[in-house]
Amino acid sequence: MIAALLVILAATLLGIPVAGKRLGLAFVIGLAACTLILMIPIPWSRTWLAIAYLVLLAVGWTMRRPRFERPRKPDAIVLVLLVVGAIELTGYILLATVAPLWEFDFLSDWGLKGRVFALAHGIDWTFLQHATYRATHADYPPMIPLAFDLVAIVNGAWDDRAIGLLYPAFAVAGALIAYGAAREEVGERWAALIAVILLPLCATPWIGLADGPFAIAVLGAIVLIRKDEVALGAVLAGCAALMKNEGFALIVALAIAMAFAKKKPWRLWPAVALALPWIVLKRLHGIEGDIGQGSLLTRVFERLQAPGEIVRLLGTYAPHRWLLWVGLALALVLVGKRERFAVTTLALQLAAYIAVYFATPHDVTWHIRWSWERLVTHVWPALAFVLLVALTKDRNVGPALSRPQ
Amino acid sequence: MKRALGIAAVALLAAGAFEPFYLRMFFADRARMNAAFTELPYSKAPGLRRFYADVSQRTPLGSRVAIAAQWMRWEGGYEYVYARAMYPLAGRDVIALVGPDDAPRPLGDAEWIAGYRSEPHVDGFTTVWRSEDGTLLRRTR
Numbered sequence: 001m002i003a004a005l006l007v008i009l010a011a012t013l014l015g016i017p018v019a020g021k022r023l024g025l026a027f028v029i030g031l032a033a034c035t036l037i038l039m040i041p042i043p044w045s046r047t048w049l050a051i052a053y054l055v056l057l058a059v060g061w062t063m064r065r066p067r068f069e070r071p072r073k074p075d076a077i078v079l080v081l082l083v084v085g086a087i088e089l090t091g092y093i094l095l096a097t098v099a100p101l102w103e104f105d106f107l108s109d110w111g112l113k114g115r116v117f118a119l120a121h122g123i124d125w126t127f128l129q130h131a132t133y134r135a136t137h138a139d140y141p142p143m144i145p146l147a148f149d150l151v152a153i154v155n156g157a158w159d160d161r162a163i164g165l166l167y168p169a170f171a172v173a174g175a176l177i178a179y180g181a182a183r184e185e186v187g188e189r190w191a192a193l194i195a196v197i198l199l200p201l202c203a204t205p206w207i208g209l210a211d212g213p214f215a216i217a218v219l220g221a222i223v224l225i226r227k228d229e230v231a232l233g234a235v236l237a238g239c240a241a242l243m244k245n246e247g248f249a250l251i252v253a254l255a256i257a258m259a260f261a262k263k264k265p266w267r268l269w270p271a272v273a274l275a276l277p278w279i280v281l282k283r284l285h286g287i288e289g290d291i292g293q294g295s296l297l298t299r300v301f302e303r304l305q306a307p308g309e310i311v312r313l314l315g316t317y318a319p320h321r322w323l324l325w326v327g328l329a330l331a332l333v334l335v336g337k338r339e340r341f342a343v344t345t346l347a348l349q350l351a352a353y354i355a356v357y358f359a360t361p362h363d364v365t366w367h368i369r370w371s372w373e374r375l376v377t378h379v380w381p382a383l384a385f386v387l388l389v390a391l392t393k394d395r396n397v398g399p400a401l402s403r404p405q
Numbered sequence: 406m407k408r409a410l411g412i413a414a415v416a417l418l419a420a421g422a423f424e425p426f427y428l429r430m431f432f433a434d435r436a437r438m439n440a441a442f443t444e445l446p447y448s449k450a451p452g453l454r455r456f457y458a459d460v461s462q463r464t465p466l467g468s469r470v471a472i473a474a475q476w477m478r479w480e481g482g483y484e485y486v487y488a489r490a491m492y493p494l495a496g497r498d499v500i501a502l503v504g505p506d507d508a509p510r511p512l513g514d515a516e517w518i519a520g521y522r523s524e525p526h527v528d529g530f531t532t533v534w535r536s537e538d539g540t541l542l543r544r545t546r
Contacts, residue, residue, distance in 0.1 A: 091427030099442035324421025
């Protein structure tokens with residue numbers, strides 16, 4: 001899978017006729033489709049999975065045929081950038097496969113559920129109903145655990161080292177989406193540079209958790225809806241909601257930003273349609289999250305009276321990547337206004353995360369300490385993408401790398 | 406001025422996004438990293454990973470396994486031992502003997518007790534296996 005994606009990335013950057021952005025999107029949507037297949041009662045085997053996927057593929061093909069592009073002559077600068085990206089990606093693959101996945105949240109949440117579902121050959125509702133340990137989060141959407149199960153089905157056995165390969169695949173998908181989308185606006189050299197800059201932001205250090213894949217889905221949704229490809233963008237937002245509860249915040253944030261931008265937010269219905277089955281299923285099985293437990297309003301009002309502590313904690317536990325923060329801040333000042341839709345969506349997304357800290361039934365320090373550093377990274381690829389595109393479209397900066405026609 | 410700031414922003418974003426750790430992976434001792442990362446989630450309780458691997462081999466899927474430890478206070482070490490039992494013992498019902506409020510919880514219909522660095526004495530259970538990392542007790546009546 002990794003080899004195939006590397007070949008696709010290389011081929012795309014070298015101008016061989018494959019559709020870069022579409023392939024990155026196809027990876028995320030295809031994976032979501034496979035996990036949805038695993039939610040229906042079919043036998044969990046390679047054969048059945050392949051049959052079901054081929055049926056889905058045939059339906060998808062009749063609805064929307066992929067467009068292929070004419071080959072272009074490879075460009076030397078693009079080639080150099082490709083080598084830089086490939087080196088970084090190889091290092092990431094080495095990390096992702098160095099050991100059985102080691103994150104505590106993998107062992108107590110994402111990986112645990114994947115392994116339990118793999119043993120049960122389906123979503124084990126009894127397990128989820130009795131999963132009272134606070135880190136297991138029975139209410140979280142199932143796409144990532146089921147994606148692990150896909151690897152197990154294809155692999156023939158559960159192997160928590162092989163699962164690590166999903167993460168470089170998501171990073172490549174993110175780079176492909178960024179490259180394809182940027183090329184439409186700023187030309188192939190800048191697009192290649194943007195893809196190489198974004199690659200490490202798509203390569204999450206939290207291997208085995210949902211944050212990296214979620215950030216790629218956010219990137220895809222923003223990139224598409226920003227260019228008014230709302231239906232496909234909404235599907236990506238729906239995929240995000242199948243990965244993490246934060247996906248629901250994304251859908252709401254997109255709807256609000258679209259309303260402000262007069263983009264007809266009801267066109268986001270595919271996102272809601274994708275997110276809805278999990279909400280209904282978990283309700284039917286009596287599975288609830290922990291945020292709403294107890295006297296939620298009392299907690300919110302109490303914390304609103306002294307918000308300084310939460311603000312201080314957000315500063316303390318934010319990722320200490322100062323160059324990136326300064327770069328984002330400077331770019332926002334310079335070109336943020338031109339990307340009002342994307343910036344508004346991502347700001348609302350972060351605001352929703354912060355609102356949850358005011359409502360959490362857990363100790364606020366504990367909650368922020370163990371989540372904020374990861375949550376912030378959800379918006380990085382999308383924010384960096386729109387700002388880099390806006391900067392390179394700027395007539396003051398853009399011409400530096402433009403390829404002569 | 407604006408041009409310089411724009412180029413500076415692109416450069417800052419490129420430098421800030423760059424992840425040097427992934428480059429260092431080319432020169433890392435992978436065998437050593439593998440050993441360290443494999444033990445990492447269990448590192449505060451030496452032998453715990455090996456203990457659960459042993460318990461998993463000796464208890465069938467679908468069985469109910471209660472977790473005991475030398476520390477029986479939730480935040481005094483028990484949570485650490487209990488939380489790390491669930492993944493290696495996936496497919497079994499893993500039962501906590503202490504709650505977050507430190508109140509003891511009933512054994513219920515547990516069929517096994519896995520005691521990390523401990524050998525609990527419980528009526529109706531007998532020790533069927535022991536190692537330097539702990540003991541495994543089985544219900545006899």
